[in-house]
Amino acid sequence: VSPTTVSHVFSGHRPVSPGTRQHVEDVARRLGYRPSAVARSLRSRRTDTILIVVPDITNSFYPELVRGLQDSVAPSGYYAMVGNTDAEEANERALLELAMSRRVDGIVFHGFRTGPADLAAVAEAGIAVVNLGEGAAGAAIDSVRFDDRLAAAEATGFLLAKYGRSIAMIDGDEVAPVGRDRRLGFEGACRDGRVRRPRVEVTEFTRAGGRRGMERLLGRGKRPRAVLCANDMIALGAIDVLKARGLRIPDDVAVVGHDDVDAATIVSPPLTTTRTDARQLGALAGEMLVTRMTGEYRGKARHQVAAHQLVVRDSA
């Protein structure tokens, strides 16, 4: 029996008589033979593999993203490699290089030091690309993202309506896209709400950062009635300080976070925060990627925005 026949037994690309089929399957089982995906890839120029690049799989946001992506591409037969960059440029570039030399069919990329321009080279190499990172919106590469600016604006609007104009923000980083966008949203909403010169303290995206920020806020000037935190860890730190000073939440100071991490339901009082669905983001990215990889869509770049929602609990 010829290689061709064996090939067709496994691929089903053309009819094989039941007898031969049975025979081939028996022998294959006995020999432990199974088709080599490597050789198949060389021939077909497809690897059925995608690469997902994130800063650090260990950041609680990313496992959800990865899982959403995997679940959305699996039905089409794709498997995922995962790469971490620690947000370092060299690593980001190395992983783009890897995508090209490995001939992956697609890549979902969340870069911080690298953007659409670098992804263009990958796309030109014939690899489907979805950008989640820096410069996603409006570029020539498909993208999915959250509208952090809008989310922050909405949360700010909520605080303004409920607690009035005595409002402040603790931001984590003015350079990081999330920090920048959330701050822009905050400031925009303040402007709309006719709040003049709202206070913003910039620290770090950590609980310790939140403590520092809140201490500064309480240290000088009038105590704000409501505080928007750029993420939940910051909010946790802010709450630490308020409690330590015997201030009641939300009666003395209301606090809102962003991200809805697990801990948000564990602190007391439970944290009011904005939930972004990382899994859905991954799923959307996967869908876009698949339509590109299968050639079902060939048009110009699409830009999607994944949903967010304000989860009102007890801290505001």
Added chain:
Amino acid sequence: VSPTTVSHVFSGHRPVSPGTRQHVEDVARRLGYRPSAVARSLRSRRTDTILIVVPDITNSFYPELVRGLQDSVAPSGYYAMVGNTDAEEANERALLELAMSRRVDGIVFHGFRTGPADLAAVAEAGIAVVNLGEGAAGAAIDSVRFDDRLAAAEATGFLLAKYGRSIAMIDGDEVAPVGRDRRLGFEGACRDGRVRRPRVEVTEFTRAGGRRGMERLLGRGKRPRAVLCANDMIALGAIDVLKARGLRIPDDVAVVGHDDVDAATIVSPPLTTTRTDARQLGALAGEMLVTRMTGEYRGKARHQVAAHQLVVRDSA
């Protein structure tokens, strides 16, 4: 210039004159040429790829594990695919099949429905295997694991020494390996401490399960002075109930968890718990795998145990 020369420019496997090298590199850059890892793999029979199989990357334990593994194999030039099984047998088998057809160089496997026997087939296919799951210890496949039994015994000993013999356990599941082992450790330590018939409530590995377990414990019989919980989520639930009833922790009831999740430092009082270092587990797995893949080690199966430690905070 011949293909051979180009090959050697990229591989460095034999000297190439500076002039030719430069020329080849220039042309390659201009054409966007880069060697195909696929073709290389077909020829070399190595893919420089490993597969890590976990129940669900979304469970907080696994991202750390994956990262530890990745960081430990990366210096040797390996990249990782990640597969989720949701602890279902069909998925576990499918991923073993994938490992073989993709010709990955190694696999790190955390299976629940599938064990050393199934991994043997993979090993016979010439793939390096490290088992983290069911039946790891003592089998014919390299393995790394935590000694959950010992950890639970140590935590129990701590409680016994500090609070005496009025002790109970809330377990999550008597079938799951973790649940079983932790319970065995608890019971063993009780025996050693001459505690007759310690109470054990079996619920689920969740906060809700912890609530149920603690309610049952308080519902009938004498209130225990100390409670060992099979994981931190259970401990969180147990604490919810104690607080709701106005009981003080640890003055009325001491609580110990297991895993040291993030939330353990956020609850009040901060949770005393056993920390297992998932990242280290992954790193150990990676090291074993690499020594197999490179052929540096060819002997019989090795079984390692990763470290754990009791983190004493305020709940006990």
Added chain:
DNA sequence: CTGTTAGCGCCTTCAT
């Protein structure tokens, strides 16, 4: 329904 042939892109002899 089955077989023959050629080539995917690389690397490793073997020659020059």
Added chain:
DNA sequence: ATGAAGGCGCTAACAG
């Protein structure tokens, strides 16, 4: 220091 040739395992095109 460079080339030519063959084959890794598969599949599509072309017979029969």
